[in-house]
Amino acid sequence: MTEIPILNAPVYPHGYVTGRYLTAVADGPDDDHLMDFTPAKGKVIFTPETVIRRHEGPSPALVVQRPVECPINSQGYLTSPDGWRGVSLIVGIYSVRFEVQGAQVPGPKRIEVKETHTPDAPLDLVLSMPEVVPPGSVVVVNETTAQRAEAAAARAEAVVTNLESEVRAVVLASPELKGAKGDPGAKGDPGAPGALANASSYILVGPGRPDRPATTNGVITGKEPVGAEYRSTDGAGEGLFDWMKRPTGWVNTGGGSGIEQVSGAVTLDASGAPIREFFTTGATTFKANGADTLLSSFTAVVWRRNSQGSWGYQVVQDSWTTPAPTPDTTAPVAGTLAVTVTDVKADLSVSGASDDRGYVQYSFSKDNGATWTTYQDSATYTFTGLTASTAYTFRHRVKDAANNVTTGTAVSKTTAATPPVDPSTLYPNAAVIDTFTVNAADGTRLVNYDTATSTATQRTTEKGGLKWGWYVNPPLVEKPATVYGNAFVNGPVIQGGKISDWGGVFGQSSPYAAQLNLAQSSARLEADIIFDRHDMQMYLAASATEAIILRWFKSEGIKVFVDGPTQLGPTITGLAPTSATVGLSYNAATGVVTVTVDGVEKLSATTKAGRTGTVAGVSRLVSGGSSGGNSQLDNVRVTYL
Numbered sequence: 001m002t003e004i005p006i007l008n009a010p011v012y013p014h015g016y017v018t019g020r021y022l023t024a025v026a027d028g029p030d031d032d033h034l035m036d037f038t039p040a041k042g043k044v045i046f047t048p049e050t051v052i053r054r055h056e057g058p059s060p061a062l063v064v065q066r067p068v069e070c071p072i073n074s075q076g077y078l079t080s081p082d083g084w085r086g087v088s089l090i091v092g093i094y095s096v097r098f099e100v101q102g103a104q105v106p107g108p109k110r111i112e113v114k115e116t117h118t119p120d121a122p123l124d125l126v127l128s129m130p131e132v133v134p135p136g137s138v139v140v141v142n143e144t145t146a147q148r149a150e151a152a153a154a155r156a157e158a159v160v161t162n163l164e165s166e167v168r169a170v171v172l173a174s175p176e177l178k179g180a181k182g183d184p185g186a187k188g189d190p191g192a193p194g195a196l197a198n199a200s201s202y203i204l205v206g207p208g209r210p211d212r213p214a215t216t217n218g219v220i221t222g223k224e225p226v227g228a229e230y231r232s233t234d235g236a237g238e239g240l241f242d243w244m245k246r247p248t249g250w251v252n253t254g255g256g257s258g259i260e261q262v263s264g265a266v267t268l269d270a271s272g273a274p275i276r277e278f279f280t281t282g283a284t285t286f287k288a289n290g291a292d293t294l295l296s297s298f299t300a301v302v303w304r305r306n307s308q309g310s311w312g313y314q315v316v317q318d319s320w321t322t323p324a325p326t327p328d329t330t331a332p333v334a335g336t337l338a339v340t341v342t343d344v345k346a347d348l349s350v351s352g353a354s355d356d357r358g359y360v361q362y363s364f365s366k367d368n369g370a371t372w373t374t375y376q377d378s379a380t381y382t383f384t385g386l387t388a389s390t391a392y393t394f395r396h397r398v399k400d401a402a403n404n405v406t407t408g409t410a411v412s413k414t415t416a417a418t419p420p421v422d423p424s425t426l427y428p429n430a431a432v433i434d435t436f437t438v439n440a441a442d443g444t445r446l447v448n449y450d451t452a453t454s455t456a457t458q459r460t461t462e463k464g465g466l467k468w469g470w471y472v473n474p475p476l477v478e479k480p481a482t483v484y485g486n487a488f489v490n491g492p493v494i495q496g497g498k499i500s501d502w503g504g505v506f507g508q509s510s511p512y513a514a515q516l517n518l519a520q521s522s523a524r525l526e527a528d529i530i531f532d533r534h535d536m537q538m539y540l541a542a543s544a545t546e547a548i549i550l551r552w553f554k555s556e557g558i559k560v561f562v563d564g565p566t567q568l569g570p571t572i573t574g575l576a577p578t579s580a581t582v583g584l585s586y587n588a589a590t591g592v593v594t595v596t597v598d599g600v601e602k603l604s605a606t607t608k609a610g611r612t613g614t615v616a617g618v619s620r621l622v623s624g625g626s627s628g629g630n631s632q633l634d635n636v637r638v639t640y641l
Helices: 143-173
Strands: 014-018 022-025 036-039 042-048 052-055 061-064 068-071 087-090 092-100 110-113 203-206 229-232 242-246 249-252 259-267 275-288 291-295 300-305 311-315 336-341 346-351 361-365 380-383 391-399 405-407 411-414 432-434 445-450 455-460 467-469 513-517 523-530 535-542 548-553 557-562 579-587 592-597 600-606 615-621 632-640
Touching: 014 110, 042 087, 068 087, 087 092, 275 311, 336 391, 336 411, 346 391, 361 380, 523 535, 523 615, 535 579, 548 579, 557 592, 557 600
Parallel strands: 203 229, 259 275
Antiparallel strands: 014 087, 022 036, 042 068, 042 092, 052 061, 092 110, 229 242, 242 249, 275 291, 275 300, 300 311, 336 346, 346 380, 361 391, 391 405, 391 411, 445 455, 455 467, 513 615, 523 579, 523 632, 535 548, 535 615, 548 557, 579 592, 592 600
16 A cells, blocks of 8 residues: 655655675685675664654644664665665664674764765765774773773873873973974864844844855855744745754754645755645646656646655645535625715725625615626725715625625715815915916906906906905905094906006095905915005905005005004015015914015014915005005915915
8 A cells, every 4th residue: 555645744854874784604606715795684773862853834743753773685785664775864863773693793873864964975884883993902892891991991091181281280380391382273163152142143034045045135144053043934935934053054944835836847956855745826847857747737746855866756636526516595794884975985895794605796886776886806995976965875785606695784975065175285385376467378367347347246267266356345354543544445446457546535435456265364465566646555364353454655665564553563664666566475374474575575574373364455545635646556466375
């Protein structure tokens, strides 16, 4: 009966041991008169000093090492129990016992099998035996005599040691007895590494295999202490993931990783694990023993390396049985639907869906099941293009591989209202939104503009949705009578893109200004000012109760007022007498108010932060009780900060 290889068996490094034993006899019936040789009859027994080994790889196991009895064959060679010349032993220390008929065979009583003992360079028991006793020496023929001889030798060695110490002391005390200094001796073997500062030095992680440092991308340097462990991240492509540093070098302690999925070409050589398991996901060529073996896809195969380093394989393909499927009549569990909505989209997610066969797909609906999305593997879905402030009924359903379907519980949600447009996101970095000029090249336009009457009910822009409004009653901002008389900000009169001399009567609610509804308070308002007779004013962050007002008095300069009579900062003097570009800025986050003239900062002061007013405007300021003239405000510009 052929033994079936144990899958996922532990893999340990091995070494090879050989030996040959002959018996010299009297000359037999042959052509010469020389003594003849016959094979010795008996066996050699190897008993491991390490009896119990713990394997900690992917398939943990307790391994018990038993003595290995190796017979001597018809040619006198030591053989493995299965008849191969020589024997492969797990690396370690063994005691050796010779049982040969009619003779007491000398040889090593204790050997160390190393991984370097390969089939090409084995550990030869004959070459490892004690040297031949020279002529004239006493031959010890029994154990008692041997013990006495060993004791005498030990006493003699002690006497010599004591004598050497006494002579050395005399020489050191008498300089005249010292000879010339000799040449330095050869460098000894390096000692064992000392204790390391931290335990992490004993656990190393990297690619490849440590016994081939070039494959580890520099992780292995050769300075690792005995006892260090290496965790290969890729198993070196050979399923070799777990390693330990031994006095003899790095050894694989975890064997292989189990079954390797391969395709293309796989090379099997004398290194690495002696047994490997594969499943071919595509046609695979195995290169072993100098030959190529092609196996087709979906083949399970075990390759094994013998003591001579040759590979053989066995295909695990016989008697595969595919059970007849049982009809699937059990519907899947729907799970729970969670929905999160914004104004224009809904994010759906299903948790807890399952099926007894382990396979489910998902479909979603936003109209209570009237229409469904295509089935998908993902348990999440996003509906886009929804209408703001609208109620929707969302559902989900799951199906298994047998097309059994279960529909989950409906979830009703109303989308959020459309949020106000934040031009700071549409036009970042303080981009100019509009210049508000008639028939300008920037795309702005007037709506219902009447050139005959010089009026406009509304002015719009193609950029950002900003609009001029016509406010007549009640006045939006009315300056208190304690400051330069009355001045009203009531509504727009636009002539040719300019706010110019339109007449009117002082103190009456005539349209004296152009106003703008802003999307946010943090803004800069600019205008080109042309003086003829009247003074000018600009205002920002204005509401029914508060405003920041810049007033340019031709005779005095620029003054800034906050919420009435309180002047913010000093008066700005030394201005151009006829025309200039004036800018008024307010940063709602910091409360900073800034005034510029022709692009040069003239004033910076701080007032209350977080003003909610979002109205800006420019106007002529009637002063001195007179009217007339042709003072103008042109090219009004708004920039969000």
